Amino acid sequence: MTYDYDLFVIGAGSGGTRAARVSAAYGARVAVAEEYRVGGTCVIRGCVPKKLLIYGAHFAEDLKDAKRFGWNVPEQPDFSWSVLRDNVMEEVDRINGAYTNTLNSNGVDIILSRAVVTGPNEVTLSDGRKVTAERILIAVGAHPAIPDCPGAEHGITSNEVFHLDTIPKRILIAGAGYIANEFAGIFHQFGAHVILINRTDVILRGYDESIRDRLLQISMTKGLEFRFNAGFEGIDKGEDGCLTVRMKGHEPAVVDMVMFATGRIPNTTGLGLDSAGVELDANGAVIVNEDNQSTCPSIYAVGDVTNRVQLTPVAIREGQAFADNTYGGKSVRVDYDNIPAAVFSHPPMAGVGMTEAQARQTLGSVKVYTSDFRPMKNVLAGRNERALYKMICDGDTDRIVGLHMIGPDVPEILQAAAIAVKARLTKADFDATIALHPTMAEELVLMR
Structure with a gap:
């Protein structure tokens, strides 16, 4: 059978872009569909802009420390959130352009459209056009989880946090993983009072106990407020715009903003994978073997959508391995042992x-x-x-x-x-x- 492409990639994030670029370099005819912006979560609304905010936030402590090193710094240095926000978004635009140029220079067709699987070798674009491919690679990533509770629509996630008009004076962050602790440090350094609530009594589960306990101790010393064993019940919005967060085991908290950082869910809903017999796990992640192949032999998946290790470098390694194995004549598998990880907290x-x-x-x-x-x-x-x-x-x-x-x-x-x-x-x-x-x-x- 003759196909429109050798490989059709759904999702132009870190894993999808690497797989598309390398496969095309090996001589494959490749297209990639992206419904938002080329670059994916890490570049557009994740680790890159977040790290830039962390750099900006750290100047709050650096300016205080500078006095002891002989620098004459005003008692209350002036900070402009809008300047930092806009400069960060400018850098995001630059990297988005770099990713796009990389795909173009390798001969990859970029299709700015949502693509849905409609068969083992077929996808349908949002305009109704059908495209066929010998292989399909799912690299659509994941999205922030939002609790199913009354008033959840009043909260934000890490997707929206980069576009705020102002920094809130009081913010409650639901969650205790790396995203929650990183943004807690950012908002605290920008002058907000931060409350973190968690349904258990442990932060950063999976990290070494001594290290995470030290972070908790330092964070509390700095003035961050933690509420443990706090079951999220709902959010009420008052006439003054303030949010009252109700939780089990604690008094309600009145804040200006609520942020959900309670995990990420693979973006497989409505993707049509069932039409090709692709099996998902209980969390909606694509089940794959060691060679990133799903239960449908012509469909593969890499990155966060597989829910193996949700880290950008892992997605890139998986995309590289897929391309090397499929079009490069190599035999490569990703080694998941001893993967370094960091929490860019304060x-x-x-x-x-x-x-x-x-x-x-x-x-x-x-x-x-x-x-x-x-x-x-x-x-x-x-x-x-x-x-x-x-x-x-x-x-x-x-x-x-x-x-x-x-x-x-x-x-x-x-x-x-x-x-x-x-x-x-x-x-x-x-x-x-x-x-x-x-x-x-x-x-x-x-x-x-």
Whole structure:
């Protein structure tokens, strides 16, 4: 059978763009459909603009600290949210253009339309046009979950937060994962009173307990308010525009804005996957095998829509692997062990490998090394905030099985250290490395 394309990609985010570009470079005839903007969640409404807001927010502390370093800074520096917001959106536009140019330069046809699967080898565009392809790749990502409760329409998600007219004076954030804690730090630094509510008593589930406890301690010291075991019941909007949030186990909270950060749901609703026999899990994610192939042999999926690991670099690796295997004549599979992760909170966290609890449960014999110190910059600034680095080793082999950190710039430090964990290096290898002084990173080779 003759098809319109060798590959039709639905979704031009990080995973879909990589798969489309590399497949086309291998000689495949490729089209990609995108109903919003090329770039996907990370570039348009996720990690890129969020990281830029985090940079902007951190100046609040940096300007205070600057006085101790001899800089004459006004007591109340003037901050313009609109300037930061508009500059961030300008950068988003630039990257959107770069992604588009990359696809065009590789000969990929970009179709700015919603595409729905209507058969194993067919998609239908929003204008009714049908397109056929030998293979279809689903890379539509995920969207923020919104609780099913009265008044939920009064809240916002991370999708809308980048376009606010003003910074609220009081904001309640529902959730305790990385998105909730990152935006809590952002809003707090911009002068808002922040309340985080969570239905359990644990923040950042899955991260090392010592590190997440340190973040909770620092956040509370800074003035962030946490309400645990708080079941979300609803939101009432008053005549003055204020929002009253009702929750189980706590008094209602009156705020100016509510933000939902309670997880993300794969974008498979209405995508027509059932027409091709593509099976979904209980959360709506596409079920795939190790080669990203769904239960329909001609349909594949990568990225957040599979709900395996919802991280941009993972989606990119999956898209690359798909292209290499399908059109590059290679045999590649993504290794999901020891994926580094970071939380760009204030201060940031980063970790790779097993937590202490996971190591004790898996290995039995475990050695744990820590460095709990006050960074040099914080000392001169008069800031009591302490960093904590934690190294977890197999007690029998001395192999490092986990590294977990909280403190200034730890995501930048961990990227290199994660290579050591992936390479199965030992504590002795770190001990044999001469320290780079004076740095915070040197603590990694000085633990005893």
